Amino acid sequence: MDTRAVVCLCLAASFPLASCAKKRGVIEPGPHFEKELQTALIQARPGDVIQLPSGRFQMTGTLSVTVPGVTIRGAGMDKTVLSYVHQSTGSAGVLATGNNFALEGLTIEDTKGDGVKINGADGVTIRGVKAEWTAGPDEKNGSYGIYPVQCRNVLIENSASVGASDAGIYVGQSNNIVVRRNRAEYNVAGIEIENSENADVYENTVTNNAGGLLVFSLPDLPVKSSRGTRVYRNDVYANNTHNFAPKGNIVAKVPPGTGVMVMATHDAEVFSNAIRDNNTVNVSIISYLSTGNPIHDAGYDPYVSNVYVHDNRITGGGTSPAGIAAEAIVPKAGKPLPAILWDGIVDAKSTGGARICLQHNGDAGFLNYDAAGAFKNVSRDVKPHDCELPALAAVVLPSAGPEPSGGGN
Amino acid sequence: MRIAGSRRALLMALAVSLAGCGRGVRHFSESPFPEKLSAWRIFRRVDGKLRPNSGVIPYDLINPLFTDYATKHRFVWMPPGKPALYRRDDTFEFPDGAILVKTFAYPAAAPGMPERWIETRLLVRARGAWIPLPYVWNSEGTEATLQVDADPVDVAWHDESGRSQTIHYVIPNANQCRECHDQNKLTGPIGPKARHLNRDLDYPEGRFNQLAYWTRIGYLAGAPDPAAAPRQPVWNDPAAAPLGARARAYLEINCAHCHSPAGAASNTGLYLSDLQTDPSRIGLCKTPVATGKASADMLFDLVPGRPDASILLFRMDSVEPKIMMPEIGRTLVHRQGVELIRRWLASLRGDCGTPRSQI
Incomplete structure (x- = not known):
């Protein structure tokens, strides 16, 4: 390259972007808050922390983050509020695809679609974030409050979701997950772990949803398996809100009044939870076949197996069942329904059967409702299920860092 | 020019x-x-x-x-x-x-x-x-x-x-x-x-x-x-190819950049490339995954013979954030595109059945 070319390129390179001159990292309140924030996110460098002030800010579109290693940090849940009530473009409130993304200390309100969606990231931290639809349960609310999908190494803690028309905290098709000390209330499903592996879900408060805490595997997804979920020390009570999910969505099939539901999952351990007053059933264990949905996915395993439910404190509930429980089971089993229901569907090709093991759950009753046999041979006999399964390993996150010193919700 | x-x-x-x-x-x-x-x-x-x-x-x-x-x-x-x-x-x-x-x-x-x-x-x-x-x-x-x-x-x-x-x-x-x-x-x-x-x-x-x-x-x-070399049919030229091939060509250019295993909608399992051959991947009788209210109480992405029971068409026909597809890049409905997919769905034979829940 000759000298003239060098001069020429330098001149061109000397036109800086106007916004480069701004102070990095702190977004000030003002009429251009949204644009400044989005621009800062586009121009962020790995490791940047974007700080948001206290206050209520009106958003019109999805905030998107693609740069890895970016942290968005508000002044605290309910202190920094991003309101999407006037959202006109996009679906989610915040959409992140960069690895090692962190969102902390803010509230996201009334998004048209999901509150926070993180797609395909390795390293996700959601801490002290609330996603809420302020009008309460409504099928017009967005689908998911906090929604990492196809991610690895996910931490969701001290956060909350209120009013999602699907799942409040929903981790899909992900691996290595910790969901702890969150609050999920007035969603269709409070917390859902779906087609995911290695999840620890603990010390969450899950109440007033239609279904409290779901561990699912569904067909037609790129990630097919669901295994290795531990659900422990959660408080799952009075999830008796009507199911306001639009039909077609799988959670629309969850009967209101469901506490914990484990569907088509392998290697799940549900222990040391307080589960009470869920008026259809406190714990439900089923195959995907019970949904009645057609299965065209040859690689999908619809059966549930290796579920160990033990040392839970289960009380109340089962008093006003909905769904198939009301139609077909109550006439045979009466009310209140036993605390733990299993549909009795077993993979005929499996050698060890379903291995549904139930131990040390106090006075909790049990019912195999024989969905495969058209409810003919319902059985309350828990003896076949008096078995123990090996404890699942704890999830270890590579970069979870020290636990926060206090606060939370 | x-x-x-x-x-x-x-x-x-x-x-x-x-x-x-x-x-x-x-x-x-x-x-x-x-x-x-x-x-x-x-x-x-x-x-x-x-x-x-x-x-x-x-x-x-x-x-x-x-x-x-x-x-x-x-x-x-x-x-x-x-x-x-x-x-x-x-x-x-x-x-x-x-x-x-x-x-x-x-x-x-x-x-x-x-x-x-x-x-x-x-x-x-x-x-x-x-x-x-x-x-x-x-x-x-x-x-x-x-x-x-x-x-x-x-x-x-x-x-x-x-x-x-x-x-x-x-x-x-x-x-x-x-x-x-x-x-x-x-x-x-x-x-x-x-x-x-x-x-x-x-x-x-x-x-x-x-x-x-x-x-x-x-x-x-x-x-x-x-x-x-391969060649797509012109989506709105009936002389170019049969209806089905033109519908797939339309979905390819309008949807497949996200709806592919490597695209932004990979999580949905709905893949709309014209090279996709699995009917359920294309959405036929496929239950939605993360559709939420955009399902509008419908059960499947595409239902043969029933355009008005097909979630995909409903979303093409909307301009409401969260419901509309594609999510960005348009504020209007593409009437001609909607009509093409409607006619294609109406022409398909088959039945997705009626799910009977046992939950």
Whole structure:
């Protein structure tokens, strides 16, 4: 390259972007808050922390983050509020695809679609974030409050979701997950772990949803398996809100009044939870076949197996069942329904059967409702299920860092 | 828009590269990128009108993505002596230095006035990666500036039938570019694939097949004879192909960049490439995954014989955020596209059954 070319390129390179001159990292309140924030996110460098002030800010579109290693940090849940009530473009409130993304200390309100969606990231931290639809349960609310999908190494803690028309905290098709000390209330499903592996879900408060805490595997997804979920020390009570999910969505099939539901999952351990007053059933264990949905996915395993439910404190509930429980089971089993229901569907090709093991759950009753046999041979006999399964390993996150010193919700 | 002869273009490009700061296209490979589009010298002003510079050649796709009836002017510029490598199904492999240029325009606001250019998006290949650079034109159409998060623009024009139209045109921000253009998180062009380009186009030297023309001027290497390369049917030309093939071609260009195993909607398991052969992956009798209220109480993505029971069609026919598909890039419903998919679904035979829940 000759000298003239060098001069020429330098001149061109000397036109800086106007916004480069701004102070990095702190977004000030003002009429251009949204644009400044989005621009800062586009121009962020790995490791940047974007700080948001206290206050209520009106958003019109999805905030998107693609740069890895970016942290968005508000002044605290309910202190920094991003309101999407006037959202006109996009679906989610915040959409992140960069690895090692962190969102902390803010509230996201009334998004048209999901509150926070993180797609395909390795390293996700959601801490002290609330996603809420302020009008309460409504099928017009967005689908998911906090929604990492196809991610690895996910931490969701001290956060909350209120009013999602699907799942409040929903981790899909992900691996290595910790969901702890969150609050999920007035969603269709409070917390859902779906087609995911290695999840620890603990010390969450899950109440007033239609279904409290779901561990699912569904067909037609790129990630097919669901295994290795531990659900422990959660408080799952009075999830008796009507199911306001639009039909077609799988959670629309969850009967209101469901506490914990484990569907088509392998290697799940549900222990040391307080589960009470869920008026259809406190714990439900089923195959995907019970949904009645057609299965065209040859690689999908619809059966549930290796579920160990033990040392839970289960009380109340089962008093006003909905769904198939009301139609077909109550006439045979009466009310209140036993605390733990299993549909009795077993993979005929499996050698060890379903291995549904139930131990040390106090006075909790049990019912195999024989969905495969058209409810003919319902059985309350828990003896076949008096078995123990090996404890699942704890999830270890590579970069979870020290636990926060206090606060939370 | 007419361009200079290709041989002259090549000679000029060569001359420019030797002279350094001549009048040819300039390539920038790292941030900060020029604030003004004119710095790239992709267009030059001749008699007050913008013309593509030497070596900047127009191209067009057989089927375009629908973006609110905007006209799109596409150009490609390649560094001398470095052709793109032909790929049968995937986007061609472009060399460092390549620039793809797409201008979004609307017809004149009044008869006799010039077309209005709204934005010009560059995809610049540098150091083995593509960099998206959105430039937004001023209202006079004299200069475009780099704006990573531009404000919407109100546009008025007269359509072909002389009716006055207005639109609140939303310019995607730089991250939204990536929502469509990323595959496995790597940004790239969508259109320059053999089956989208395999058509004739008017050049100053005459009308030629684009694959053949690109090969002739040294912009493409390894391409077979166009007759041996794949080709999409024109979506709205009933003479081009049967209804089903045209519907799949429409879904390919409008949906498959996200709805593919490497795209932004990979999590849905709904894959709409025209190369997809699994009926359930295309959505037939497929239950939705993360659709939420956009399912509108319907049970399946596509139901044979029942367009009005098909979630995909419902979402194409909406402009409401969260329900509408595609999620970004349009504020209007593409009536003709909706009609095509409706007719296709109505023509299909089969039944998805009625699920009987036992939960």
